[in-house]
Amino acid sequence: MDEQNRNLLLAFVLSLMVLIVWMWMFPPPEPQPQTEDAATAEMPLAGDDVAPGTALDAPTDAEVTELPRVPIDTPRLEGSINLLGGRLDDLSLRDYRETTDPGADIVEFLRPETRDEAFYALYGWRPGRDLDWDAVPGATTPWDLVEGDTLSPGRPVTLRWDNGQGLTFMRRFAIDENYMFSVTQSVENTGDATARLAPYGLIARHGEPSDAENFFILHEGILKVTDGTLSEDSYRNARNYRVSDREGTQASVIEVAENGWLGFTDKYWMAALIPQPGQPFTAVSRYVPSRELYQTRADLPVVVVGPGERDEITTMLFAGAKEWTTIRTYEREGGIDRFIDAIDWGWFFFLTKPIFATLYFINGIIGNMGWSIIMLTLLIKAVLLPLAWKSYVSMAKMKELQPEMMAIKERAGDDRQKLQQEMMKLYKEKKVNPAAGCLPILMQIPIFFSLYKVIFVTIELRHAPWFGVFNDLSAPDPTSIFNFFGLLPWAAPHPESFLSLIFIGILPIFLGVSMWFQMRLNPAPTDPIQQAVFNWMPWIFMFMLGWFASGLVLYWIANNVITFSQQYTIMRMNGHKPDLVGNILGAFKRSKPDKPAEAKGGKGK
Structure with a gap:
């Protein structure tokens, strides 16, 4: 023996x-990316079918410097909201340092579009058949701050934009003690005609992050949960999405009936769009080769706002560290489906x-x-x-x-x-x-x-x-x-x-x-x-x-x-x-x- x-x-x-x-030498093949069917392939993708100067064009340096920023100051976060587009594009994590060296810089997470490796979240509305793109707020809309001066727990801020055509848009940001933002978008119709439009939230990442581990046992890239199904698409998978329009944009589109969320995950950090539990939406992940741009987007259903009416919708944005207790609390108390799986537990999840x-x-x-x-x-x-x-x-x-x-x-x-x-x-x-x-x-x-x-x-x-x-x-x-x-x-x-x-x-x-x-x-x-x-x-x-x-x-x-x-x-x-x-x-x-x-x-x- x-x-x-x-x-x-x-x-x-x-x-x-x-x-x-x-x-190590031959990592397992990554799952095949999901493709669109004929119906979703024809779906407009927030600015793909509009003329330059509207929806998702990048701002110029002059435009950025002309608009002030709204400070973000919480026990765990610091940064600012850019009034150009009303976007969240400046965020750092106070509890984490880049290295273990004394005096090392805190981790910078979100970056504006004028910086290398830009990474940001923005919100907007998609026009219906009776509206043009210039009638709804987009990526370069100049917003006015009308409530609050600094975003912090218990102190929300509100932005306002009037399109001059009878529609007034408001955007209210709130934040908790950790990493969860609440974004409430509203529209008020003071005109004579009924308006049809659909809200969306979007996270954009310019290029693959240089600090990505690119290690086969770790998933980095697009992460989404759609009606209980967890999907992981690496940046390489996103580049292999099926072409969805004449400009070469590639996308994966999934209709979500009740619960889900999507975003980008790094080894330790994540930015994710989270519609309210029970809210149907369309989960879109896309890659734009011409700009080396990766995006995840949550398209919410069309709302119909008649004359004298007002409508609003609230979604959440997680932007921070994937701490076990924090995301488990969001899952249990906030009802966010499978949020704990933002941590990459791997094949042996029943043990890890x-x-x-x-x-x-x-x-x-x-x-x-x-x-x-x-x-x-x-x-x-x-x-x-x-x-x-x-x-x-x-x-x-x-x-x-x-x-x-x-x-x-x-x-x-x-x-x-x-x-x-x-x-x-x-x-x-x-x-x-x-x-x-x-x-x-x-x-x-x-x-x-x-x-x-x-x-x-x-x-x-x-x-x-x-x-x-x-x-x-x-x-x-x-x-x-x-x-x-x-x-x-x-x-x-x-x-x-x-x-x-x-x-x-x-x-x-x-x-x-x-x-x-x-x-x-x-x-x-x-x-x-x-x-x-x-x-x-x-x-x-x-x-x-x-x-x-x-x-x-x-x-x-x-x-x-x-x-x-x-x-x-x-x-x-x-x-x-x-x-x-x-x-x-x-x-x-x-x-x-x-x-x-x-x-x-x-x-x-």
Whole structure:
């Protein structure tokens, strides 16, 4: 059984290595983008079919400087509303810094159209058959501030625009203590004719963000929920939308009956348009190749406003950090369908969600993510202890059967069928399950990838300190032989540098050492190839995982130490004392293959 356990462990480790390398080199294909049917393909897309100078044309620098801005000042946000178009195009997150360096700038999220990588939200109305585009407010409409002076919680601001044709438009912005804006658009008809028009909200992004991770396990790009269905379109997918008009605009259009939202998600931040729960709307995501422009838009139903009548509609805009508690509260209390899935939980969502919830709970008690990861490891090992117990008890019993197994091998000789039959008979008599060691090893695979996902994508791990120089558990180990493991005042080689493969940190070294000691609980394989693999495997993993998030390496170290302690204790309790010292010394002895029979006995006759 020793050989079977070693083969199983070898197969597991090699499979894990192959899986990591394969997924790195050949990421899974992204889902095919949704296309329009004949009806939606002919649908006008907010300015696609209008002359220049209307709906969504970019403002000039002169136009921007002529209009004042309305400040945004909340405990968590700062920025301003641009009165040109009444757009939200200037927003920074006060609670988050660009780096862990002291005095680093706060994260800038939304940017005006005159800046590189512009990213903003704007609102407007689409005219019906009886109106022209100049009769409704659009991207370059000059609004007047008529109520409030600074947007803050409990202090909304209101903008006004009169089209001079009998329609007066109002736009009211409100904001809560976190990242949710409420935008109320209203229209009053003081003319003699009935007006038909439809409100919309739009988020525009000029070009793909330069700080995108572009890592296959992370979704960045367009995210939408439409009547309970979560859809993810990367920027590459958006560029492959079917052409929807003569100008080459490409779009995906989905009719939403009751609940949904859509927007752009980054690794840690998101901007999303959210109609009221129960509100039908059309979810449009589009790409304009001529301007390298990505857009998501929520088109609401047409409203009919008769003479002397007024109509209004309120939608929400989330613009900020994807904090677990914050978006979960919006989902539960605000009724926003599947809003918690703004966090990219991945394929193993049934594991990543409870793992993160547990880690968050532990951190709420301890107040340190590093120690919380270690406590989470202890908890996971405690949950898996019944499986581990059966595995290690089975291994201890297999050790006791070694003499009988060797006797069976001698009797069977080269007769493999007889060997298997007698082995199975022995297992049955002694009530030993040779496959009992499989489950704990197999269970570690999804747990490992789930925890990696949690550490990689959740903002709660971003810049989360442990102690000393370990000030960001979502980043690779900052120590290195190059900076004498953090004692010297310069940085370790960048993770993308070749030198980082040589000057590895202290955590990967502890990982290799702990894995090496764990493998010494069993004697070295007699096969020289297996012996070489098992001797080198810890050090290969040490270098291979050196660029992984330090929080994940910390988990693996804790897992190795706890596994070593469990296995050693349980095997001793069941009558087998691992010869740790002997196995360590045996690991340094190179096994030699048995000599052929001819060599042992001289030349054959």
